[in-house]
Amino acid sequence: MTPNKQNGQVTPAIAGISYVFPEGSQTVAELSGNSQLTSSAATMEAFGFGSVHVAVAESPYQLALLAASQLLSDTGVDRESIGLLIYGGTPGSMSFAPADEAEESANGLCTMSRFKYPATRLQYDLELPNAWPFAVDQLACTTLLGAARIARSLCLTEGIERALCVSSEFFPANAGREAIFNCTSDAACAVLIERNGERNRLVSATNVTKGYYWDVDALRDEIVASYFPTARHVLLRTIADAGWAPADVDWIIPHNVSARSWEILSSLVRLPRARVFSENIIRHGHTLAGDNFINYRDALDSGCIQPGHRVVLFSYGFGAHWTGVAVEA
Amino acid sequence: MRLPHRLFITGATGLVGEGVLHQMLRNDPGLEAFALVRSELRWRHVARRLGSLVSRVAPVLGDVTQSGMGLEPLVRQRVERETSIVVHAAADTSFSRSLDRARFVNTLGSYHVAEVASDCRQLERFVYVSTAFVAGRATGTVLELDNGCQSGWVNAYEQSKYEAESTLRAGALPWTIVRPSTIVCRGPEGDIPQINAVHRALRIYHRGLAAMIPGDRENPLDVITSTYVVEGIAKLALDERALRRTVHLCSGRGALTLGELVDTAYEVWAESPEWRKRGVERAIITDPATYSLFERAVMETGDVRLRAVLSSLSHFIPQLALPKVFDTTLAERLCDSPPAVSSYWKPMLRALIAGSWGQTIEKVAA
Numbered sequence: 065m066t067p068n069k070q071n072g073q074v075t076p077a078i079a080g081i082s083y084v085f086p087e088g089s090q091t092v093a094e095l096s097g098n099s100q101l102t103s104s105a106a107t108m109e110a111f112g113f114g115s116v117h118v119a120v121a122e123s124p125y126q127l128a129l130l131a132a133s134q135l136l137s138d139t140g141v142d143r144e145s146i147g148l149l150i151y152g153g154t155p156g157s158m159s160f161a162p163a164d165e166a167e168e169s170a171n172g173l174c175t176m177s178r179f180k181y182p183a184t185r186l187q188y189d190l191e192l193p194n195a196w197p198f199a200v201d202q203l204a205c206t207t208l209l210g211a212a213r214i215a216r217s218l219c220l221t222e223g224i225e226r227a228l229c230v231s232s233e234f235f236p237a238n239a240g241r242e243a244i245f246n247c248t249s250d251a252a253c254a255v256l257i258e259r260n261g262e263r264n265r266l267v268s269a270t271n272v273t274k275g276y277y278w279d280v281d282a283l284r285d286e287i288v289a290s291y292f293p294t295a296r297h298v299l300l301r302t303i304a305d306a307g308w309a310p311a312d313v314d315w316i317i318p319h320n321v322s323a324r325s326w327e328i329l330s331s332l333v334r335l336p337r338a339r340v341f342s343e344n345i346i347r348h349g350h351t352l353a354g355d356n357f358i359n360y361r362d363a364l365d366s367g368c369i370q371p372g373h374r375v376v377l378f379s380y381g382f383g384a385h386w387t388g389v390a391v392e393a
Numbered sequence: 394m395r396l397p398h399r400l401f402i403t404g405a406t407g408l409v410g411e412g413v414l415h416q417m418l419r420n421d422p423g424l425e426a427f428a429l430v431r432s433e434l435r436w437r438h439v440a441r442r443l444g445s446l447v448s449r450v451a452p453v454l455g456d457v458t459q460s461g462m463g464l465e466p467l468v469r470q471r472v473e474r475e476t477s478i479v480v481h482a483a484a485d486t487s488f489s490r491s492l493d494r495a496r497f498v499n500t501l502g503s504y505h506v507a508e509v510a511s512d513c514r515q516l517e518r519f520v521y522v523s524t525a526f527v528a529g530r531a532t533g534t535v536l537e538l539d540n541g542c543q544s545g546w547v548n549a550y551e552q553s554k555y556e557a558e559s560t561l562r563a564g565a566l567p568w569t570i571v572r573p574s575t576i577v578c579r580g581p582e583g584d585i586p587q588i589n590a591v592h593r594a595l596r597i598y599h600r601g602l603a604a605m606i607p608g609d610r611e612n613p614l615d616v617i618t619s620t621y622v623v624e625g626i627a628k629l630a631l632d633e634r635a636l637r638r639t640v641h642l643c644s645g646r647g648a649l650t651l652g653e654l655v656d657t658a659y660e661v662w663a664e665s666p667e668w669r670k671r672g673v674e675r676a677i678i679t680d681p682a683t684y685s686l687f688e689r690a691v692m693e694t695g696d697v698r699l700r701a702v703l704s705s706l707s708h709f710i711p712q713l714a715l716p717k718v719f720d721t722t723l724a725e726r727l728c729d730s731p732p733a734v735s736s737y738w739k740p741m742l743r744a745l746i747a748g749s750w751g752q753t754i755e756k757v758a759a
Binding site for chain 1: 600601602603604605670671672673674675676677679680682683686687689690691693694696698699702
C-alpha cells in the first residue's frame with residue numbers, strides 16, 4: 065500500500081458508508097398516541113424530533129445484511145481483502161427475529177440459540193472468507209464509533225487492509241421509544257475502513273468511559289448532569305489529539321439526540337467556525353449507533369462536507385461512554 | 394454620669410444576632426440586654442451557649458411581624474425607657490420566599506422594630522443588619538451607600554432587605570446599616586454554624602449534579618466569616634463615626650474568583666479516593682445564556698430530582714454571573730480588615746464533609 069501522501073504515514077480512512085431504514089415510520093405524535101413516549105409529543109418536538117423509523121416485519125439482521133451488501137456493492141472492493149468484520153447492535157439470536165417477534169426471540173438468549181451469531185452469519189452471507197468476525201457489545205450508541213476505532217487500530221498494528229463495521233439497532237415493535245429525552249429510531253449502518261486512504265481519514269479517536277454510571281436507573285440524574293462537562297472534555301480532547309485547534313473544526317457530526325442538547329453543547333465547546341449537521345434529527349430521530357455515520361454520509365452527499373474539511377464525530381453511549389472521532393474529509 | 398448601655402436585639406436566636414449579643418456582652422461588662430425571642434425553646438439553647446453572660450439578658454417574647462413587635466404593654470414601656478442601642482438582626486434569610494412573604498418579615502418587620510425604637514427615649518443607635526446583596530443585579534463596584542434599585546434583584550430576599558434599608562434611611566432614627574456578605578463559616582478553622590445556599594450548592598456539586606455554573610471564572614464572589622461580621626457589628630454599634638453610615642462587612646477586593654472557589658472545592662472533594670473513583674467531571678463555568686438553555690431543557694423534562702436541584706439553585710445562582718466588588722473603605726477604617734478568604738475556604742469545605750453536609754449542625758440545633 066502506498067503511504068499517505070500528506071504526511072508520509074499510513075492513515076486509515078473511511079472508504080464508504082451505507083445505511084438502511086425499515087419501511088415503517090411514525091411521527092412523535094403517533095408514538096405519543098401509542099404511549100411509546102414518556103415525555104409529551106410537544107416536548108419531543110421542541111427538542112427537534114419529527115418522525116422515526118420503526119421496524120415491524122424486518123429483523124435487525126436483515127437490515128444489517130442489506131446495509132453491508134449495498135456498501136460492498138457500491139465500493140466494489142475485493143471481498144477477500146476484508147480482514148475484519150465488527151458487528152455491533154442487537155445481540156445474538158435476537159437479531160434474526162422480526163421486530164414484532166422480538167420479545168419471544170429474546171428467550172433464545174437462554175438456549176443453544178445464543179450461539180447463533182449475526183457476525184458469523186454476516187461473514188458467510190457476505191462471502192468474506194478472510195474476515196475475522198467479532199461483536200462489540202455494551203458500548204450503546206458509541207458502538208459504531210468504537211468499532212471504527214478498533215478497526216483503525218488493527219489496520220495500523222496488524223496491517224489489516226480493510227475492515228467492515230456494521231451496526232443494526234432496533235426496538236421491539238411496541239416498546240417505548242424514548243431514551244433520556246431522545247426519540248429512538250431503527251436502522252442499520254455499515255462502514256468500510258481502509259488501512260490507508262486519501263479521503264475521510266480517521267485522524268484521532270478518544271473515548272471516556274465512566275464505569276461509576278453503570279447503574280443507569282439509579283444514577284439517571286447524575287448521568288444527565290455529567291453529560292455536558294464530559295462531552296465537552298471529550299470533544300476538546302479529540303480535537304487536540306488530532307493536532308487541531310478548536311478554530312480548525314469545520315463540522316461536528318452529532319448523534320441525533322435532542323437538538324436542544326446540541327445547542328447547549330456547541331455553546332459550551334465554542335468552536336468558532338464549526339457547524340453542527342443536525343438536519344437528520346427531525347427526519348430520522350436517534351438511530352442509536354448509526355447516527356454519526358449516517359449523518360456523515362448525508363453531509364458528504366449534500367456537499368456540506370468538502371475535501372479537506374476537518375470534522376469531529378461525537379456520540380454518547382448510555383452506560384456510560386463518551387466518544388469522539390476526528391476525520392479529515 | 395453616663396448610664397451603662399442597654400441593648401435591644403432581634404434575631405438573637407439566629408447566627409448573627411446570637412453572635413452580636415455574645416460579643417457585645419463580652420466587650421462591655423456593664424451592658425445589659427433585651428433579646429426579642431419568638432420561641433422559648435430556641436432561646437434556651439442560646440441561653441445555654443451564653444453561659445454566665447445570660448444573667449445580663451432579659452428575653453422578651455415577641456415577633457417582628459406584629460405591630461409593636463407584639464410586646465406586652467409593660468414590657469414595651471420598659472424597653473422604651475431603657476434601650477439605648479437597637480440591633481435588628483431578625484430576618485427571613487431564605488432566598489426562595491415569595492416577595493409578599495419576604496416583605497412581611499424583612500420589610501414590615503423592620504418597620505415594626507423601627508416603630509418601637511422611635512419611642513425609645515435614650516436611643517443612641519439603631520443598627521440594621523442588612524445584606525451586601527441589596528445590590529441585586531448591579532455589577533461593578535458597589536459603594537457603601539444607597540446604590541439605588543435600577544438593576545433589580547435576583548430574589549425577594551434581596552429586594553425586601555433593600556426596601557427595609559430605604560424605609561430606615563427615610564426616617565429620623567440614628568441608624569447604621571451593616572451589610573454582611575454571605576457567611577460561609579465561623580473563622581479560619583472553617584466550622585459551619587449554619588447551612589445556607591452556598592453550602593447547599595456545594596453539596597450539589599459534590600453529588601455530581603452540577604453540570605454547569607453561570608458566570609465567568611474571573612468573576613469575584615464575595616463570602617465572609619461570621620466572626621468578622623459579628624465583631625464588626627459589635628464595634629459599629631458603639632462607634633459615632635458609623636452614625637447614618639452604611640458599612641460593607643465583606644471580603645471586598647480580597648474576594649476570590651468563582652474559578653478559584655470552584656476549583657478549590659473540586660480539589661478538596663478529590664482528596665477522597667472514593668469520590669475520585671466516581672470520575673465526576675469539573676462543572677463548566679459558562680455564560681448565563683447557555684446555562685439558561687440547560688435549565689430550560691431540564692425544566693421541560695420529567696427529571697423530578699434534577700428539576701428540584703435547579704429550582705433550588707435558581708434563587709441564588711444568577712448572582713454568580715453578576716460580578717461585583719463590594720467597596721469596604723469605610724469598613725476597613727472602622728473595623729479590622731476582613732480575613733483572607735483563602736485562610737478559611739478550604740477548611741470550610743473539609744468541615745462540610747466532616748459534618749455530613751450540615752447534618753451534625755441540624756442535630757445540634759434540634
